[in-house]
Amino acid sequence: MLSKKTQYAFHALTYLAENQAKGPILISEISQERKISLKFLENILLEMKKAGVLGSKKGKGGGYYLIKPPEDVQLAKIIRMLDGPIALLPCxxxxxxxxxxNCTEERCGLNExxxxxxxNTLKVLEKKTLKDVLRNR
Incomplete structure (x- = not known):
């Protein structure tokens, strides 16, 4: 299951993608439009900036923006960055x-x-991008 953090990240990313023509977008605008706590959103955007998904500009006309076009932002990358493993079992x-x-790892039917x-999840998530999410809005 996607965490709230990852869900909010996708809400913020779609807002940034839909408003790319405006240039950098203030955190407060994203927070208000997508109804996400400002403090929580600040942490999410900073994490995505550190991972190279977003850029930011300070001062007048500042804010966050997508570094890559939406078709180059893989859903799997965002999920791994914010939630960790996609697999349901660590093994x-x-x-x-x-x-x-408590597992011997010899032959585990659950593992298989x-x-x-x-x-199968990765086949979908590694092919799907932010652009696909935008298409489905």
């Missing part, structure tokens, strides 16, 4: 592997099913 995660507690779920 099938490609980027955050951990051995499951969850690996298939992960693979």
């Amino acid at each position: 099938v995660s490609l980027n955050y592997y951990e051995r499951c507690e 099913v969850m690996a298939e779920v992960r693979d």
